[in-house]
Amino acid sequence: MSENPERRPHDEVAGGTIPAVVRDDASAAFFDATARGKLWLRCCLRCQTILTPSARSCTACHGDALGDCRVAGRATLISWVVVYDPPTPVLADCVPYVVGIVEVEGGPWMVARIVAFDATLHVGSDLEVRFVDSGSKKPGEAVPVFVVT
Amino acid sequence: MAGRVTASAIAGLGMSELGRVYDKSATSLAADAVRAALADAGLTLDDADGLLVSHGLANDVSVHLASVLGLHDLAVLAQVNAFGATAGVMIAMAAQAIDSGAASVIACVFADAPLRPRARSGTAYGGASRQLRGYSGLQTAAGVANPNTWYALAARRHMERYGTTSEQLGAIAVAQRTWAAGNPLATMRTPLTLADHQASRWIAEPLHLLDCCLVTNGAIAVVVTSAGSAAHMNRPPVHIWGCGQAHTLRQMHAGSSWGLVTGAVGAGRQAMSMAGISPGDVTVCQLYDCYTYTVLVTLEDYGFCAKGEGGPFVADGRLAPGGTLPCNTGGGQLSGYYMWGMTPLAEAVIQARRDGGMRQVPNPEIVLVSGNGGILEHHSTLVLSPHRRTV
Numbered sequence: 001m002s003e004n005p006e007r008r009p010h011d012e013v014a015g016g017t018i019p020a021v022v023r024d025d026a027s028a029a030f031f032d033a034t035a036r037g038k039l040w041l042r043c044c045l046r047c048q049t050i051l052t053p054s055a056r057s058c059t060a061c062h063g064d065a066l067g068d069c070r071v072a073g074r075a076t077l078i079s080w081v082v083v084y085d086p087p088t089p090v091l092a093d094c095v096p097y098v099v100g101i102v103e104v105e106g107g108p109w110m111v112a113r114i115v116a117f118d119a120t121l122h123v124g125s126d127l128e129v130r131f132v133d134s135g136s137k138k139p140g141e142a143v144p145v146f147v148v149t
Numbered sequence: 150m151a152g153r154v155t156a157s158a159i160a161g162l163g164m165s166e167l168g169r170v171y172d173k174s175a176t177s178l179a180a181d182a183v184r185a186a187l188a189d190a191g192l193t194l195d196d197a198d199g200l201l202v203s204h205g206l207a208n209d210v211s212v213h214l215a216s217v218l219g220l221h222d223l224a225v226l227a228q229v230n231a232f233g234a235t236a237g238v239m240i241a242m243a244a245q246a247i248d249s250g251a252a253s254v255i256a257c258v259f260a261d262a263p264l265r266p267r268a269r270s271g272t273a274y275g276g277a278s279r280q281l282r283g284y285s286g287l288q289t290a291a292g293v294a295n296p297n298t299w300y301a302l303a304a305r306r307h308m309e310r311y312g313t314t315s316e317q318l319g320a321i322a323v324a325q326r327t328w329a330a331g332n333p334l335a336t337m338r339t340p341l342t343l344a345d346h347q348a349s350r351w352i353a354e355p356l357h358l359l360d361c362c363l364v365t366n367g368a369i370a371v372v373v374t375s376a377g378s379a380a381h382m383n384r385p386p387v388h389i390w391g392c393g394q395a396h397t398l399r400q401m402h403a404g405s406s407w408g409l410v411t412g413a414v415g416a417g418r419q420a421m422s423m424a425g426i427s428p429g430d431v432t433v434c435q436l437y438d439c440y441t442y443t444v445l446v447t448l449e450d451y452g453f454c455a456k457g458e459g460g461p462f463v464a465d466g467r468l469a470p471g472g473t474l475p476c477n478t479g480g481g482q483l484s485g486y487y488m489w490g491m492t493p494l495a496e497a498v499i500q501a502r503r504d505g506g507m508r509q510v511p512n513p514e515i516v517l518v519s520g521n522g523g524i525l526e527h528h529s530t531l532v533l534s535p536h537r538r539t540v
Contacts, residue, residue, distance in 0.1 A: 021290045024283035052401055054284035059402050079306040079408060082354040087295035089272075090281065099292035101302055101401075109401035111293045123309045134281075134290055143287060 018113060018143055019090045020135025027053070029068060031141040039129050039144055041108060043069035050106035073129030075102040075146055080114055080121050093136075102127055102146050113145040121148070154423060154538065157244035158379040158386035161190030161256075161372030162498045167334060167486045170366045171266050175210040178368035179260035180217050186256055186370035191383030194218055197372075199225030199252035201243060203235040205261025205489060206274065210368075214258070224252040232522025233437055234394060235259065236490025237416075237529025241392035243373035253374060259491040260368030270364035296439065297361060299524040301353035304442035306408035308355060311457035315355055317464045318441040319346035321476075322359045322483055324469035325438065329480025331470075331508030336363050337484040360441045362482035369491035371498065376537055387501040390426070390515075391532035393419030398526050412528030413450035413519060421451075424515075424532035428452045431532075432512045433500055434468075434476040435493035437521040438483050444468075444476065447519050451530075475510045490520035490529065501535045 023031045030053045033040040042051040044058035045065040057064045080100030086092040098114045098121075114121065115130070127146040134140035163185025165178040173181075179202065187193060200223055204210045212228050215221075225246050231238045239257040246252045263273040274295050281290050293299060307313050323343055329335035341359065349358040379386035395415030399407055421427060428451055438444045445459040453474065454462040468476035479485045479496040486492060499505055500513040513535065520529040 019281055019290045021281045021283075021286045027283040027287070030284075049402075059400060079302045079309070081298060081301040081305055081356075082351065083292055083298055083301075084351040085297065085353065087292070087298050087353075088289060090279075090289070091292055091294060094292065097292050099298065103403055107403040109403075109405065111288050111291050113291050123306070140281075140290075143290060145291075 017094055017136050018132060018134045018145070019094065020138055020140030021143055022140055033070070034131050034142040034144060037131050039071050039073045039104075041069050041071055041104065042066045050104070050108055052108045052110060071104055071106055073144075074105045075127040075129065077114070077121060077123060077125040077127055078103050078109060079123065100146070110144070114148070115145045116147045119148055155244040155248050155389050155392070156376050157247040157373055158376040158388045159240070159371050159498055159533070160374045160379040160382045160384065160386055161186040161192065162495060163187070163189050163370045164495065165260070165368040167365055167367035167488070168336060169264055170262070171264070173262070175204065175207050175260040175262045175368065176214055176217055178262060178366070179210045179214050179258045179370070182260065182368035182370035183214070183218060183256045183258050186372045189384060190372045192254060192372065194220060197254050197256050198223055199243065199246060199255030201225070201239045201255060201257045202228045203230065203239060203257070203259040203489070204228065205259065206263040207261050209262070210260045225255055231394070231396070231527040231529065233439065233489050234520035234522040234527035234529040236494045237392065237518065237520040237531050238394055240371070240373060240389060240494070240531055241394065241529070244389050244392060247373060247375050253378065255373045256370050257373060258368060258370035259489055261489070262366040264364055264366045273364045296524065297356065298353050300440045300442060301356045303408035303525060304440065305355050307442065307446060310409055311460065313445065313460040315347065315357065316343060317460035318360055318445065319343045320464045320466070321438070321441040321444050321468060322346050324466065324472070325477045325481045326484045327469050328478045328508055329484035331506065332479040332485055335480040335485040336365070337480065356440060356442070359483075362439045363484070363487045365487040367486065367488060369488045369495050371494065385502050385535060387498050388534050388537050389531065390534050390538050391420035391422070391424030391530070393417060393423065393530040395419070395528050396526065397528070399524055407525065410456070411446055411450050411521070411525045413447045413521070413530070416528040416530040417451040420530035420532050424538070426515060426532060430515050431474070431517045432514045433478060433510050434474060434517050435478070435497040435500075436476060436481075436519045437490060437493055438477055438481040439521065441483065443521055447521065451517070470508070478505060478508050478510060493518050493520070494531070497531070497533050501533055
């Protein structure tokens with residue numbers, strides 16, 4: 001996989017706050033990577049299908065031997081919504097915000113905030129990952145968000 | 150592939166009090182509904198030898214319900230969960246158990262009590278406020294944290310692909326509100342216009358408030374028995390012509406049809422094949438309507454119109470009173486009450502028995518019932534009729 005073209009960690013991106021997320025054992029490597037401005041996904045060691053970070057087995061061949069896989073962070077937009085009614089109290093300070101399903105280059109879909117765009121969004125919009133610190137009062141991990149390129 | 154035709158029927162329907170009912174647990178509500186359903190059939194608890202239990206969000210109703218009811222000797226007892234598809238799944242399980250001789254009278258019950266005093270119904274499905282941790286925490290922090298947001302993402306995908314509009318979704322809400330006016334049990338009976346729908350606040354754009362279902366405390370039960378036994382009971386039997394289910398777990402990968410096509414394709418084909426019918430034979434639909442969009446995509450997937458043409462299909466008043474395909478005739482989950490899959494199932498039984506009063510359709514000969522659970526992940530279909538099927 002190629003280098004992330006935007007290697008600045010913790011880009012300052014407009015588009016609302018993101019509540020603090022803390023790591024657990026399963027996500028530690030993922031958040032180690034986001035702290036360095038890199039997006040790590042998972043990859044099937046048998047058929048090389050690129051999978052979401054939380055994948056437990058391969059969606060293509062059902063294999064359960066997975067490894068880490070760094071991706072460039074280019075993506076296209078599959079769907080998006082503008083959330084006005086906070087789905088859960090921790091998001092009360094975030095509304096309204098835009099969240100989408102993005103298809104990361106290589107195949108897997110991720111749910112992520114879409115930030116800092118002027119253009120009208122449409123299915124297939126070209127996106128690129130950025131990383132922002134979650135949490136305001138108490139800091140959390142750096143999390144991926146996507147900007148329109 | 151069609152399953153073996155069942156010879157079972159629904160012989161009883163019972164409901165607890167529905168709505169903002171705070172003084173009873175889900176288990177107490179479930180017990181009320183089971184007693185009412187058995188009484189409706191002209192039976193007592195002594196006659197029941199099977200009980201299938203479905204819990205909702207509150208998750209406080211279980212097989213323990215049997216001992217609450219004093220049912221100490223049952224041939225069939227299980228807790229069933231396929232989320233919004235559970236009602237149809239329970240009916241299929243009960244019908245199979247009756248057909249096989251494992252049991253003779255099975256009560257199937259759903260109960261939930263997520264509403265709390267002085268709390269907005271919108272908070273009932275949001276989950277607790279807590280530290281966001283790991284990948285699930287990451288998803289919540291990103292902002293997709295309840296069914297509203299997921300279904301809005303699905304609806305947007307359909308709209309972008311096929312040109313479906315918010316006004317077309319609104320036509321479903323308006324039609325169902327018109328039906329609800331004739332249902333004394335419906336929560337929302339004030340007439341609604343398309344302009345009202347469009348002016349209602351955004352929940353998660355593209356879904357307005359009036360695209361979203363209600364939240365209800367209560368319980369509904371039905372009694373399943375053999376068609377032969379049902380013929381001699383209190384009320385006209387509602388015969389089970391066909392059942393189907395499909396579980397299409399959300400595939401988050403390139404090429405996924407999520408949001409465009411649902412498990413209604415497989416479940417509908419299975420149920421209609423077993424029943425020996427096609428969509429053109431259906432005289433009334435009771436479709437799971439957690440959101441307006443769910444009705445639209447289900448109609449497409451059942452084959453009432455071509456894929457992508459659901460918007461124009463629903464926009465002409467076809468689903469409303471006087472339309473050619475009456476749908477959700479009690480107001481559904483949008484305007485009636487939200488008892489998961491029991492909302493469409495109960496209204497199907499009411500219509501098939503011609504108990505619909507002001508809202509009764511003239512020809513409830515073949516009733517199609519859907520259940521949809523998770524985020525378009527579980528689907529069940531039933532074909533019901535007041536007539537015994539002649540094979």
